[in-house]
Structures are given as C-alpha cells and as structure tokens.
Amino acid sequence: MLNVAVAVAEEAADHVRSRRPEVFGIVGNGTSSGDSVASKSTPTDPVTVIDTESEQVIRNRLAILRPDDAILGEEGGGDRGSIAGVRWVVDPIDGTVNFLYGVPVYAVSVAAQIDGVSVAGAVVDVAARSTYAAARGCGATLTDSEGRVSRLRCNPITDVSMALLATGFGYSVTRRRAQGALISEILTRVRDIRRIGSAALDLCMVASGRVDAQFEHGLAPWDWAAGSLIATEAGARVRIPAPHSSSADGEVVVAAAPGIADELDELFAEIGANDPIHET
Structure with a gap:
C-alpha cells in the first residue's frame, strides 16, 4: 500500500506540475483567464480544473492497482459513512489558493486506510519535487528531488515558549473569527506561528522538524x-477526529513534537483551542 500511495501521488504531482503553466494566466487578484476556477464552500474557497484532473489521475491509477478498494476524494467525493475495509483518501491539490497564485507550496496527498485508520500515506511537495511517506509501524521518510532518502524525526524541543507552530484557517467567516481569537491568545505564548496554506505539508513539517507543532480546526x-x-x-x-467526522464538525487536528505535547495540550485546554469550532 505504501508503494501504491507513493506511485499514485507522484504521478498526480507530475500532472499538476506540468499543467499549471499551460492553463493559468494569473492576474493581480488571483483569478485566472477563462473558466479554470470555480468556488466551493465559499467564494474564497477555490477549485481549479487541475484539482479535478489530478484527482482523476489518482482514481484512474487506483482503479488499475487497487480495483476493489473504496476512494474518498476532495473533489470526486465518496461514501464517508462507510469506513470498513480499505479506503483511499486523496487530496489532489492541498493548497489550491497557493497553486492559484503561484506560491510554490502545495501538495498531493494519498493515504490508504483500513477500517478508518491510516496505514500508509504519501504527501508530495509538488514544487519542491519531494515526497514524504510512511507506513504504520515502519517510520517516516523524505525523498528529495535528487532521490536521497532520509528518516524523519520531530525536533527534540521541550519548551512550548520556544516552539514554532503551524496553523491554517477555514473559509467561513464564523470559523475564521474564532480562529483569529485563538491566534491572539497563542501568539504571546510561543516562539512564532506560520501559516503556509497546506495542512498536509504542515503535518509533514512537524515530522521533519521544520516546525514543532501544527493545529487547525475543521480539516x-x-x-x-x-x-x-x-x-x-x-x-x-x-x-x-473520529473516522466518521467531517470538516463541518469543526474538530481540531493537532500534531506536536513529543517533548511539548503535554504542555501544548494544557495551553490549548486553558484557552479553549481543544474545543470544536462549528460553522454557522
């Protein structure tokens, strides 16, 4: 499953990489020429024709390599309620706004789950041409653009006040307002906060030590x-979140280096960051 996840994600990333210069003529407000961009949940939540194409590349390849497995994709959907057996969970472009504006931070994410639990996964940093990968119980790796493979370990940090956190924001006004209030509470208690625009890469940066923790509601x-x-x-x-949860439930996803995990959880409990932020 790990080999399939890597192969499929890298094939989709190659497609995304090749198509962007061909399709988009970006103007100052981040819109494209033609009909290449539409909106999803809100006017600020875009989907591009390349998102759809990338997911189709993934679905076509999985139909050949794993024809009996279920698929849940951001664009093509799937049955979220049925988690029994093997299910592939895919994000054809994580960081579509970055992709749209030409900010070189976006990824293709492919994971295999068994009974709702991820057992293998790959996240390809499209612009950097690097692949993060892991299988349950086997550790995590980063393969760079030159094909060099390194094992990943979190930073050995032990003090939240010296931690660099990654986060992101939802698209609804209600959720953004609540997230902004939390940021104002957290910012004075940590080294700094980064918002790069791709949750999949945020989590991989915790793994590689580029940040010390990540948190975001509503993923x-x-x-x-x-x-x-x-x-x-x-x-x-x-x-x-629990396997049946959806982004509408507003639960928080947290990943933290082990040396600060308890202290960060205490901070989040104090300010209410562990509580769901629901959309209205």
Missing part, C-alpha cells in the same frame, strides 16, 4: 489522512 479527512500518519511515524503526538 477534512483528505487534509490529514496521509500527513497525520507521517507525523505519527516521525514521533509526533497526534490528535485527529
């Missing part, structure tokens, strides 16, 4: 299915 399964496993296998303490 969908395709946002965290692969990245959470990669972070876990690199030693992170990870909290994810």
